[in-house]
Amino acid sequence: MAPSDMTTRLALEAPVRAPDGLGGFATVWQHLGWLYAQMDARSGRETGTGVGPVSVVQWRITLRAAAVGDPRRPRPGQRFRMGTRLFLIGAVAEGDARGLTLDVFAREEDLT
Known part of the structure; x- marks a missing residue:
């Protein structure tokens, strides 16, 4: 993947x-x-809760690699924000064999 992507x-x-x-x-x-x-949407589903339906989308978010311990490297339990949208980080893995990218697997929930 090129950085221009x-x-x-x-x-x-x-x-x-x-x-x-x-x-x-x-x-x-x-x-x-x-x-x-x-950002690539992987799957989506609707679940029911006590407050009504919730749309849940799984995302693969690819970004430039950062070494373990670097504050720029996302960790599970953190999140990304894009305006009002929130992406809860579940896992982080090396994106390629050369270690140039990271794949972050995150969940977005929408309570609308």
Whole structure:
């Protein structure tokens, strides 16, 4: 994959515990930086919940590689944001044998 194919700008975010002002903690999302990626929808389904139908789409998000431990390398439990859309990261793998790209497998949920 050529870097010119990675044209989608995504914000990488990580969960952080922050005091909620009442003696407890809440999870807030800290912006870590911007990454450019290519996004491919893999599968989609609709599930029912107590609040109504939920659309769930699985994505493969390909981006430039970063070494393990590099803050630019996404990790499971983090998420990408694209405007109001959120992509929860489930797994990260090397995208090619030369280690030039990463494949990030993420889930997008839409409560509409």
